[in-house]
Amino acid sequence: MSMLDKIKGMLKGHEDQARKGVDKAGDMVDQKTQGKYSGQVDQVQDKLNDQIGRSDQQ
Template identity: 45%
Template sequence: MGLFDKAKDLAAQHSDKISQGIEKAGDLIDQKTGGKYADQVDRAQDFARDRVDDLGGRDGADPAGTHPTEPHPPAAPDGPPPTS
């Protein structure tokens, strides 16, 4: 069993705790920044949870109801579009 397989197993076994940690980290960032980056933090939290779900083989299922399972539309880029 390789390192990646071990990570997948651990993610599957502890996905609820990992999700709680992601939530707490995002809340701390929101608190420290006064919510200035709340949208970006929320997107990062969703991305991190989705990666944990992928590792754990949960296929987007969220029995704890901690985050939506529907994919989010792509975020609008910050600033002007690049010029060619």
């Protein structure tokens, strides 16, 4: 079992809270870097939210 599978298992049923955490963390990074890396932060947020939302059956 990979680390990603373990994390997905822990988040099961709490996807909305996890998405809020990802958004909050991204906003904090944007604030600390004064928006210098906002494009990259947005890409990472999108990828993480996709991973959170994906079902185990791909």
